Amino acid sequence: MRLNGKVALVTGGLSGIGGAIAERFGAEGARVIAADIAAPAGAVDPSTDVAPLRLDVSDSAMVEAAVAEVLGKYRRIDCLVHAAGIGRDIPFLETGIDEFDRIIAVNLRGTFLVGQACARAMRDQGGGSIVNIASVSGMRGNVGRSAYGASKGGVVILSQVMAVDLAAYGIRVNVIAPGPVDTPLVARMHSSAIRERWTDHTPLGRYAQPEEIAGAAVYLCSDDASYATGIVLPVDGGFSGSGLTALAD
């Protein structure tokens, strides 16, 4: 029960990595709000361990309303895990501006909007912890990821600036940079050929399960991480730390 009594807002909390984090945070004693564009419309129900709340993180009015709704029902937000995100592998020369803008709007603008609204509440209550989910594609140039990689690289530096700007208010801001994780997003993004390449370039030789990312989020939101801020933590099976992963036969 490392998050006992904490109120945690998890965006993208109805699927994949966010879904696993919402479930694990509930098991660690947190009261969880799973804010997701796929949630049914309607008021949040604080009597549920993991309460769905409809939210498009790229819509500033919706973000303000969602945070006000959570504060009205729960009185505080101790943890924000921002896992809502979209992506697609597209060659740079074929990336359309509308698709580029939408990926940036959800992944980067969404991180700014939700982070700012929650940080204001955290400042007023005397502190909190924010964890943004970036990607190894925000740290390295991975094929076909101009929009996605730019959005995630933006999430990394935005989070580091937030860590500096918000430190005085007792708000810690950290980043998890996952490698390939078996989720519905990846099922849509990765062909079997791409899947084979990611597996070959990952020293642990497999994709992660979403639950394997959740433990890092628990640590970063718990009091065990009270001196940790501005961290970019790869949870990637060794991908970002490696070069050649096999000798020729």
Ligand code: NAD
């Ligand atoms: P997923 O598609 O399984 O889950 C994403 C969730 O975000 C969904 O429930 C979706 O409804 C929600 N969402 C999408 N757009 C939204 C919006 N505008 N507002 C609110 N909610 C929205 O994907 P996932 O793989 O679990 O990805 C979660 C995060 O992890 C994303 O930020 C993704 O970029 C990142 N990530 C994933 C991987 C991976 O391999 N799966 C690797 C690195 C980083």
